[in-house]
Amino acid sequence: MPLLADVAVPVPLSQAFTYEVPAALAAEVRPGARVLCEFHRRKLLGVVLAVSERSTAIDPSRIKPLAALVDARPALPAELLSFLQELAAYYFAPIGEVLRLALPAIEREQVRALKAQGELDGVLDLGRAKQVGGRKVAYARATDAIEEPGTLRGQAAALLALLRANGEQPVARLEERHGNARSALKKLAERGLVALDEREPPRDPFFRLAEARDVPPELNAAQAEAAARIDAALAAAAAPGGGEPRAGAPHEPRHAGPSAFLLFGVTGSGKTEVYLRAIKSCLDRGRGALVMVPEIALTPQLVARFRARFGDELAVLHSGLSDADRHAMWSSLHRGKVRVAIGARSALFAPVPDLGLILVDEEHDGSFKQEEGVRYHARDMALLRAHRAGAVCVLGSATPSIESVALVRRGKLAELRLPDRAHREATLPEVAIVDLRRYGAGPSGDPLISLPLHRALEQTLAAKEQAILFLNRRGFAPSVVCGSCGTLTTCEACSVALTYHRGRRRDAPAGGAAPGGAAPGAPGAAPPPAGAPAAGLVDERPQGGRLRCHYCDYAGPLPERCAACGSRTLLLEGLGTERLEATIAASFPEARVARLDRDVAGKDRSQAILARMREGKIDILVGTQMVTKGHDLPNVTLVGVVNADAALGLPDFRAAERGFQLLVQVAGRAGRRDRPGRVLIQTRNPEHPAIAFAAAHDVPGFLDREIRDREEVGYPPATRLALLRIDAVDEGVGRGAAAKLAAHARTCPEGLARRVEVLGPSAAPIARLRGRYRFRVLLRARERGPLRGTLASLAGLMRDGLDRNARVIIDVDPVAML
Numbered sequence: 001m002p003l004l005a006d007v008a009v010p011v012p013l014s015q016a017f018t019y020e021v022p023a024a025l026a027a028e029v030r031p032g033a034r035v036l037c038e039f040h041r042r043k044l045l046g047v048v049l050a051v052s053e054r055s056t057a058i059d060p061s062r063i064k065p066l067a068a069l070v071d072a073r074p075a076l077p078a079e080l081l082s083f084l085q086e087l088a089a090y091y092f093a094p095i096g097e098v099l100r101l102a103l104p105a106i107e108r109e110q111v112r113a114l115k116a117q118g119e120l121d122g123v124l125d126l127g128r129a130k131q132v133g134g135r136k137v138a139y140a141r142a143t144d145a146i147e148e149p150g151t152l153r154g155q156a157a158a159l160l161a162l163l164r165a166n167g168e169q170p171v172a173r174l175e176e177r178h179g180n181a182r183s184a185l186k187k188l189a190e191r192g193l194v195a196l197d198e199r200e201p202p203r204d205p206f207f208r209l210a211e212a213r214d215v216p217p218e219l220n221a222a223q224a225e226a227a228a229r230i231d232a233a234l235a236a237a238a239a240p241g242g243g244e245p246r247a248g249a250p251h252e253p254r255h256a257g258p259s260a261f262l263l264f265g266v267t268g269s270g271k272t273e274v275y276l277r278a279i280k281s282c283l284d285r286g287r288g289a290l291v292m293v294p295e296i297a298l299t300p301q302l303v304a305r306f307r308a309r310f311g312d313e314l315a316v317l318h319s320g321l322s323d324a325d326r327h328a329m330w331s332s333l334h335r336g337k338v339r340v341a342i343g344a345r346s347a348l349f350a351p352v353p354d355l356g357l358i359l360v361d362e363e364h365d366g367s368f369k370q371e372e373g374v375r376y377h378a379r380d381m382a383l384l385r386a387h388r389a390g391a392v393c394v395l396g397s398a399t400p401s402i403e404s405v406a407l408v409r410r411g412k413l414a415e416l417r418l419p420d421r422a423h424r425e426a427t428l429p430e431v432a433i434v435d436l437r438r439y440g441a442g443p444s445g446d447p448l449i450s451l452p453l454h455r456a457l458e459q460t461l462a463a464k465e466q467a468i469l470f471l472n473r474r475g476f477a478p479s480v481v482c483g484s485c486g487t488l489t490t491c492e493a494c495s496v497a498l499t500y501h502r503g504r505r506r507d508a509p510a511g512g513a514a515p516g517g518a519a520p521g522a523p524g525a526a527p528p529p530a531g532a533p534a535a536g537l538v539d540e541r542p543q544g545g546r547l548r549c550h551y552c553d554y555a556g557p558l559p560e561r562c563a564a565c566g567s568r569t570l571l572l573e574g575l576g577t578e579r580l581e582a583t584i585a586a587s588f589p590e591a592r593v594a595r596l597d598r599d600v601a602g603k604d605r606s607q608a609i610l611a612r613m614r615e616g617k618i619d620i621l622v623g624t625q626m627v628t629k630g631h632d633l634p635n636v637t638l639v640g641v642v643n644a645d646a647a648l649g650l651p652d653f654r655a656a657e658r659g660f661q662l663l664v665q666v667a668g669r670a671g672r673r674d675r676p677g678r679v680l681i682q683t684r685n686p687e688h689p690a691i692a693f694a695a696a697h698d699v700p701g702f703l704d705r706e707i708r709d710r711e712e713v714g715y716p717p718a719t720r721l722a723l724l725r726i727d728a729v730d731e732g733v734g735r736g737a738a739a740k741l742a743a744h745a746r747t748c749p750e751g752l753a754r755r756v757e758v759l760g761p762s763a764a765p766i767a768r769l770r771g772r773y774r775f776r777v778l779l780r781a782r783e784r785g786p787l788r789g790t791l792a793s794l795a796g797l798m799r800d801g802l803d804r805n806a807r808v809i810i811d812v813d814p815v816a817m818l
């Protein structure tokens, strides 16, 4: 019988393909290894899922042999490979695409070896796989030697001058400007004028500064209890039989208690310290640990605390890594040299050796759901991966997701509580609601900076303390409206309003005179004090005022006239963070004001802004969600929520939950040390449960009510959802495909038996995006089985029963409902 391999290839199909393993490779081709294989006359990079000696129904002459083996050692360890297969099945995602999430880049040596075997000859398609070289980078610097006058010219002279002026430079960067830099530098080096040096590139920003080892604090009672229970779970998991994946033997007699936890601790309660202890006991047992955080770029402090405890043997996976660095991190985990990985969502796929623990910090955070490509939820999948690996999983939050709370109630997660702030003097801040229907504009003239908020800011500044102002909208003005006919300026490609971004102009008055004779200023908002400079601002690159779409890449000038009636009066309506920053700076000229949102935060910028805040160089920090993340900023005593209603009105069943989480998280930034904190929530809906419960710090109360509400309206966690997202350039094509899918779902056995409810088809709330019309069909069921049955049946229809111009995506457990 032939030796056959099932190979997943990077094509959008869910099945694997069968190849014959040539005798020469028989000993080395193992599951998880990458191979080159011919697929429709192209050579593709595939991954072996299984190898077996067996007969097959396929005509033997049609089975091709594998062309080559890429990795001497399987790129995907068995634990990861089987987890990825299960993930693909859960999300109805093509296995090839799922594997790609976890695969490392191809090393240059591997490419060289394949070339030597004659396998790389133009027909190869590495399937978008990246290639990385070694880690060494060449640097050039000028020596102290002096050339004989007049002996250098052209590029050599220019390069030497540049090196003398700017110091050492990577050769690659010099080559960008001087095509022949390499040979010119070599000649300069031969004459002793330049020194060339090959070495590792600078470590990434998380490792730039050395971190002194810390002394673990003594745990308080609640922390100690939590740490002990996690430790007991780790001990049970490491017991004989516990280290192997459990999936195959679910009924083996084990006396283990729970192995998955929800760590529910108020903001500042010392959850991180519990994580550090858990990692230590995991490492002490010889196993590896994985830590997932919502946005690694915003958590340098967390990484610093990990380094202070465990040293630099830590793989920090973040989007700012070069391909070479990412590969180096990947392979040090793969080879078992580093046993702790920390990163955002995609760290879920890190090849942590002998995985014993997965921590998910801020588990409620929406960024754990990937909203493109394979739409997986990293928190849900962390539970799955941990379970399969025989590892312990800890989900931590001050505002747990409704899903996780439901798992606690069903006994699937054990709850650990930290009810108080860790610093003895720190108490939860006092929260006051400012009813915007009763309070008008304060001295700034902007109705969204009420008198109470203005006074509170004054007091904070007088006490030399810091304030955070949270506003959910980027840009200067969220919409531009015609003053004559009221027409809203919308994106040509999307059915959404365009946002006006003023960009940085140091000399502009805070009110921001718009170009083109437009009259800026929201109705009823007196312009802020004239002539006040947009002070306290930082070093951003200046740009002109632009209209931007926050959903596609469109950016263009503010039009001269209204497109509908030709009027020249365009009004900038509403308040975005850019305008808030300018207004605050103008109203508090003595304060140092800065802004943190996606427009100012490049790779390193957010860290720099947070560092300045921590060092006390900023008095008032204005920002979006980015300011709500778990920063520990000791001197912040005032948090102002400028417009709490902005998030609550969205057509999404999770709007209240998300609004509540934001409020509690941002409030949690106040009063984290000895000085008491204060929070002002501005709203026109003081009775909204999300606001009322947040003001009372009553997280369990909100969770109870929200779970009851979801039960009543039949949304998760009471039910399970799958969303079919349909889009097409042609509206009719999209509508037709949606109708066909909905009809099919209603007539398949599960639909007919009413075990799956089919809602729609309907236009999506954002009906057009990037030039495509969007429709959806929502499937809802009490149990997962029938829902999966329906999806499987729909997948068949999607393969060959729909207009090819319609794109359909199955989103299992959808999060984004817009």
Ligand code: ADP
Binding pocket: 217, 218, 219, 220, 223, 265, 266, 267, 268, 269, 270, 271, 272, 273, 422, 423, 630, 632
């Ligand atoms: P959380 O992650 O729950 O928001 P942190 O872990 O950031 O809270 O802890 C808040 C602060 O309390 C930090 O400054 C931390 O160093 C400190 N802390 C944590 N545990 C203790 C402890 N047992 N004793 C003293 N300080 C602690």
Ligand code: ZN
Binding pocket: 482, 483, 484, 485, 486, 487, 562, 563, 564, 565, 566, 567
């Ligand atoms: Zn008009």
Ligand code: ZN
Binding pocket: 491, 492, 493, 494, 549, 550, 551, 552, 553, 554, 770
């Ligand atoms: Zn757009």
